[in-house]
Amino acid sequence: MSRRVVRQSKFRHVFGQAAKADQAYEDIRVSKVTWDSSFCAVNPKFLAIIVEAGGGGAFIVLPLAKVWQIPDYTPMRNITEPIITLEGHSxxxxxxxxHPTARNVLLSAGSDNVIIIWNVGTGEVLLSLDDMHPDIIHSVCWNSNGSLLATTCKDKTLRIIDPRKGQVVAERARPHEGARPLRAVFTADGKLLSTGFSRMSERQLALWDPERFAAHEGMRPMRAIFTRQGHIFTTGFTRMSQRELGLWDPNNFEEPVALQEMDTSNGVLLPFYDPDSSIIYLCGKGDSSIRYFEITDEPPFVHYLNTFSSKEPQRGMGFMPKRGLDVSKCEIARFYKLHERKCEPIVMTVPRKSDLFQDDLYPDTPGPEPALEADEWLSGQDAEPVLISLRDGYVPPKHRELRVTKPNILDVRPPSGPRRSQSAQDSPLSQQHTLERLLEEIKALREQVQAQDQRITALENMLCELVDGTD
Structure with missing residues (x-):
């Protein structure tokens, strides 16, 4: 008689629990825009939700620390003046x-099929990737050190992009055969997790090794022939322009490392990946459940753990960074589930009897401090995130204000180092942005000249009156 072996994992008994009613945020009109977005962002201090409003573009920000003593007067105000306005998308x-490691570097993508990377500290366009996606971009994700991007597009292609070189370094056409949108996120070791639909409309989770997407990563021509055994023998170049040979199995050329098929619901699966635990959480739009899987180096690589289910469907979902969790309760994940009129916290916990800090659950995790400045990253430097320990809990800093410094375009000198990529320096979008700044500078100088002219005229009139009085 054979005995079934149960896989050992500290996350095998992770369970989810919805917060009590008094911990939910009531009377919130969540946006009804038909965009497959999470509509929610969260950090250890604040919760931001996209809400329904005339004209669109409205959001609310709520503090997570609740104070129940209501003062006699509570100042409330709408924020109508932004610190800085980023204009570039059509x-x-x-x-x-x-960006996961560089200060003030923000990526934006929209319905114009363009990705723009900004320095929000100056309002400048650092890079514009405007010729890589022929259709609407569905998702964008940085890798752990911010050197690469993974994108999915309406053209059903999963791309890995080096934004500073302006190159697609690897791509996979139709990683999922279905017609609904794809999503993709990087894992801690550089692999990719994608969600999508099969040809029969079954929802899928796939794990990919990007090294299988491209036989050779160099830019020079490749050659390939079949061997007698049916394998493919290739010659090409590495990314560093070294010549190399390759032997490939055509039956495993672009297949996923692992593939999980789930159900036939039509809701897009939003993936939330925790690199500390290697757990991927899947939240379907319109679902009332959260599925979670553990990613390991052992076959079958993607291991189903459990499903959290509730009664009401979710309109969107927010995912708390690891530093915002309660380590004293062995909390390893916290979601903020958006209903039609409220937001409900959901806590994922590993059951432990000990009250001591659980080192195996909480390795050092990325903190809020950047490892690079924006210009350092743009020049080609990479750095891993600055890690912090959660042993004594995490206390958010009280004041972390964004300081905006708009450079004077008249003081800019031609760069002495190597030229940036064509998309970063000479793109029409960048030229338009520079022209707008020049026009603003000219307008300001013209106003100063007019003011000085008026002042000179007033002084001359006073002088004439004094001279006439003496005569």
Whole structure:
């Protein structure tokens, strides 16, 4: 008689629990825009939700620390003046993503099929990737050090892009055969997790090794022939222009490392990946459940853990960074589920009897401090995130204000180092942005000259009156 072996994992008994009613945020009109977005962002201090409003573009920001003693007077105000305005997209922007290690570097993508990378500290366009996606961009994700991007597009292609070189370094056409939108996120070791639909409209989760997408990563021509055994023998170049040979199995040339098929619901699966635990959480738009899987180096690589289910469907979902969790309760994930009129926290916990800090659950995790400045990243430097320990809990800093410094375009000198890529320096979008800044500078100088002219005229009149009085 054979005995079934149960896989050992500290996350095998992770369970989810919805917060009590008094911990939910009531009377919130969540946006009804038909964009497959999470509509929610969260950090250890604040919760931001896209809400329904005339004209669109409205959001609310709520503090997570609740104080129940209501003062006699509570000042409330709407924020109508932004710190800085970033203008460059020609159509609606649906994706915003901060760089994981560089200060003030923000990525935006929209319905104009363009990705723009900004320095929000100066308002400058650092890079514009405007010729890589022939259709609407569905998702964009940075890798752990911010050197690469993974994008999915309406053309059903999964791309890996080096934004500073302006190159697609690897791509996979139709990683999922279905017609609904794809999503993709990088794992901690550089692989890719994608969600999509099969040809029969079954929802899928796939794990990909990008090294299988391209036989050779160099820019020079490749050659390929079949061997007698049916394998493919290739010659090409590495990314560093070294010549290399390759032997490939055509039956495994572009297949996923692992593939999980789930159900036939039509809701797009939003993936939330935790690199500390290697757990991927899947939240379907319109679903009432959260599925979670553990990613390992052992076959079958993607291991189903459990499903959290509730009664009401979700309109969107926010995912708390690891530093915002309660380590004293062995909390390893927290979601903020958007209903039609409220937001409900959902906590994922590993059951432990000990009250001591659980080192295996909480390795050092990325903190809020950047590892690079924006110009350092743009020049080609990379750095891993600055890690912090959660042993004593995390206390958010009280004041972290964005300081905006708009450079004077008249003081700019030609760069002495190597030229940036064509898309970064000579793109029409960048030229338009520079022209607008020049026009603003000219307008300001003209106003100063007019003011000085008026002052000179007034002084001359006073002088004439004094001279006439003496005569």
């Amino acid at each position: 159509k609606r922007v649906g994706i915003l993503c901060w």
